[in-house]
Amino acid sequence: xxxDNTALNNFIRxxxxxxxxxxxxFAYGAVLGMICSQKGVEIYQLTLMNVFIFxxxxxxxxxxxxxxxxxxxxxxxxxxxxxxxxxxxxxSLNSLFKNSTIKEKIIYxxxxxxxxxxxxxxxxxxxxxxxxxxxxxxxxxxxxxSFGTYTGYLFTGxxxxxxxxxxxxxxxxxxxxxxxxxYQNKTNLIPWTFAxxxxxxxxxxxxxxxYIVLGAISGSLVGVLLEKKKYVQQ
Amino acid sequence: xxxxEINALIIIFLVALGTYGxxxxxxxxxxxxxNEGKIRIFLDYLPPTLLLSFVTPAIxxxxxxxxxxxxxxxxxxxxxxxIFASMIIGVVTIAISRNF
Numbered sequence: 001x002x003x004d005n006t007a008l009n010n011f012i013r014x015x016x017x018x019x020x021x022x023x024x025x026f027a028y029g030a031v032l033g034m035i036c037s038q039k040g041v042e043i044y045q046l047t048l049m050n051v052f053i054f055x056x057x058x059x060x061x062x063x064x065x066x067x068x069x070x071x072x073x074x075x076x077x078x079x080x081x082x083x084x085x086x087x088x089x090x091x092s093l094n095s096l097f098k099n100s101t102i103k104e105k106i107i108y109x110x111x112x113x114x115x116x117x118x119x120x121x122x123x124x125x126x127x128x129x130x131x132x133x134x135x136x137x138x139x140x141x142x143x144x145x146s147f148g149t150y151t152g153y154l155f156t157g158x159x160x161x162x163x164x165x166x167x168x169x170x171x172x173x174x175x176x177x178x179x180x181x182x183y184q185n186k187t188n189l190i191p192w193t194f195a196x197x198x199x200x201x202x203x204x205x206x207x208x209x210x211y212i213v214l215g216a217i218s219g220s221l222v223g224v225l226l227e228k229k230k231y232v233q234q
Numbered sequence: 235x236x237x238x239e240i241n242a243l244i245i246i247f248l249v250a251l252g253t254y255g256x257x258x259x260x261x262x263x264x265x266x267x268x269n270e271g272k273i274r275i276f277l278d279y280l281p282p283t284l285l286l287s288f289v290t291p292a293i294x295x296x297x298x299x300x301x302x303x304x305x306x307x308x309x310x311x312x313x314x315x316x317i318f319a320s321m322i323i324g325v326v327t328i329a330i331s332r333n334f
Contacts, residue, residue, distance in 0.1 A: 091261065176293070176308070211291065216287050
């Protein structure tokens with residue numbers, strides 16, 4: 001089987017491959033849009049986040065902490081820590097970009113999200129694709145994501161009391177789902193539990209937002225200790 | 235109010251810069267980080283532990299229905315791998331418990 005591997009072909013295949021996952025991206029974006037409108041986020045601020053941050057989970061975190069914008073450092077830290085995975089996502093794309101120039105890397109990496117990255121990594125296993133496949137997926141997701149956020153933002157007025165419909169719980173539910181999707185094996189259980197317990201205790205004791213960071217760092221350190229021990233035993 | 239708008243712009247700018255920096259530096263430094271065992275394990279654990287740290291207090295605040303919602307989300311993810319469906323199940327569970 002020969003595959004036409006021109007730039008345009010890769011770009012279009014990337015767009016098409018991300019349309020199914022785009023449905024949940026739309027819903028996720030709509031939830032963010034609704035929360036933005038409730039929290040008094042202006043539409044230009046939402047647009048700036050969509051264009052320049054383009055990372056759904058961290059946008060949720062920023063908007064969640066919108067009541068107290070004077071806490072610049074905790075908000076930025078929490079958002080960037082949740083985005084630390086992009087460092088590894090970038091690292092995992094090494095082989096896809098092996099023939100690319102630095103200019104191409106600089107342009108294509110901005111629109112890398114969890115979804116088009118996952119689709120690309122999976123497709124790269126059985127087809128020859130170029131970074132334009134990834135970029136096409138990014139353009140697709142960016143369009144759907146933006147459309148979703150504006151739809152949620154504009155239609156939120158139709159829902160009088162969102163907490164009755166538990167819409168504030170929607171992103172907690174998505175985070176929980178994403179988290180379970182990351183489960184690998186039993187070794188994960190102790191570090192995960194440790195993170196959850198530390199986060200709960202810190203939130204109870206100190207309030208604020210730093211419990212996210214404290215829970216994650218302590219849980220991950222436990223993970224390093226356990227996996228290292230396991231590695232030594234083998 | 236003006237202060238809040240400026241703070242919002244600063245936050246968006248810093249998060250945008252940092253996020254893009256993470257995306258690009260991950261790609262550019264990938265050959266180095268791949269050899270660093272401990273750092274790699276630590277970074278691998280950050281996404282799930284961050285997500286858990288974020289959701290645990292919120293789930294426990296809902297009480298028993300929060301825990302039920304969590305189990306249903308886990309079950310739905312396990313069976314369908316569908317994030318959207320899992321979200322709906324979680325939200326519906328909490329909505330029911332808040333209304334009755």
